[in-house]
Amino acid sequence: MxxxxxxxxxxxxxxxxxxxxxxxxxxxxxxxxTGAFKFRGASYKLMRLTEEELACGVITASAGNHAQGLALAAHKLGVKATIYMAEATPEAKVEATRGYGAQVVLTGESFQEAYEAALEHQKKCGATFVHPFDDYxxxxxxxxxxxxxxxxxxxxxxxxxxxxxxxxxxxxxxxxxxxxxxxxxxxxxxxxxxxxxxxxxxxxxxxxxxxxxxxxxxxxxxxxxxxxxxxxxxxxxxxxxxxxxxxxxxxxxxxxxxxxxxxxxxxxxxxxxxxxxxxxxxxxxxxxxxxxxxxxxxxxxxxxxxxxxxxxxxxxxxx
Missing domain, CATH: 3.40.50.1100 (Rossmann fold)
Structure with a gap:
């Protein structure tokens, strides 16, 4: 690391x-x-994924910092990243996430709603879900x-x-x-x-x-x-x-x-x-x-x- x-x-x-x-x-x-500790966990997680899992792209929900961390980590590996965030997420975090090349979807009033929406989309697209915190x-x-x-x-x-x-x-x-x-x-x-x-x-x-x-x-x-x-x-x-x-x-x-x-x-x-x-x-x-x-x-x-x-x-x- x-x-x-x-x-x-x-x-x-x-x-x-x-x-x-x-x-x-x-x-x-x-x-x-990316301005926060979240890049540590996101980087380590992607390092642990298989080539097959990375090839499917990654998807997550985030309050903002995990979004940026995962977006940058995915960008460095050439992996597609889709990020769901709450509608009230600060614009600075949203724009930074897009700037790292991720697709951003704004939905819901809090992380929980964004998380549930991301899980639903993951079932359809088959991307690898990277949880922002509940992952060893x-x-x-x-x-x-x-x-x-x-x-x-x-x-x-x-x-x-x-x-x-x-x-x-x-x-x-x-x-x-x-x-x-x-x-x-x-x-x-x-x-x-x-x-x-x-x-x-x-x-x-x-x-x-x-x-x-x-x-x-x-x-x-x-x-x-x-x-x-x-x-x-x-x-x-x-x-x-x-x-x-x-x-x-x-x-x-x-x-x-x-x-x-x-x-x-x-x-x-x-x-x-x-x-x-x-x-x-x-x-x-x-x-x-x-x-x-x-x-x-x-x-x-x-x-x-x-x-x-x-x-x-x-x-x-x-x-």
């Missing part, structure tokens, strides 16, 4: 460390090819994020990870604990799209009726069948953050870190800032999972961030 994906940087900030009373390490997957090869590819982090900083004792369907955190948790079983892995979900939170804490896998969050990359109505057991076994906790907390983390990264991140990419930082007192860590890794954000919506994000109550924002840090 080293010759395929970028070895992304691990950034630190003395001010963040001081404010959180932790040594914090940001794994900058927003600087990965996809998870293994995403797990390389953790292996890189621990090569860059072996003292990391906790890794905070955004969760949508659970592919990233599953791969990270398995990989990290294969290196050091004592590492804690904490997942962060948007409170308005908390299907995995419910599955983890209540043991009930439910399909949400609706999800609405600025972190569209983790706006999944139903967690994966394969990811849930892994998360229950390997992940130490799952927490939620509000829309205002996600927006605050996005603005903080932009204003102080000079780094553009999308909602999902800021979720882990939001989790650290809003739950800092409950996270027992000396060397804390934070996954900045993606940076594919529609800059035209930054005003909306700033307005959301301004809604954060003072008592919840006192842990806000300057990077």
């Amino acid at each position: 080293d010759h395929v994906v970028h070895h992304t940087p691990l950034r630190t900030s003395a001010t963040t460390n001081q404010r959180t009373e932790k040594n914090v390490y940001f794994k900058m997957e927003n600087q990965q090819k 090869d996809i998870m293994a590819g995403q797990g390389t994020v953790a292996l890189e982090m621990l090569e860059q900083e072996s003292r990391i004792d906790t890794i905070i990870v955004p969760i949508g369907g659970g592919g990233l955190i599953s791969g990270i948790a398995v990989a990290a604990k294969s290196v050091n079983p004592d590492i804690k892995v904490i997942g962060v979900q948007a409170a308005s799209a908390a299907a995995m939170y419910t599955a983890y804490h209540k043991g009930v896998v439910e399909k949400l009726d609706k999800v609405s969050t600025i972190a569209e990359g983790i706006a999944v109505k139903q967690p994966g069948e394969k990811t849930v057991p892994l998360i229950r076994h390997y992940v130490d906790d799952v927490i939620t953050v509000s829309e205002a907390e996600i927006a605050n983390a996005m603005v903080t990264m932009l204003q102080r870190g000079k780094t553009l991140v999308e909602g999902a990419g800021a979720a882990a930082l939001a989790g650290l800032l809003s739950h800092n007192d409950q996270i027992d860590s000396r060397h804390c890794g934070v996954i900045v999972s993606g940076g594919n954000f529609d800059i035209g919506k930054i005003g909306d994000v700033q307005s959301l961030a301004n809604q954060l109550k003072p008592e919840r924002s006192r842990n806000t840090v300057v990077l």
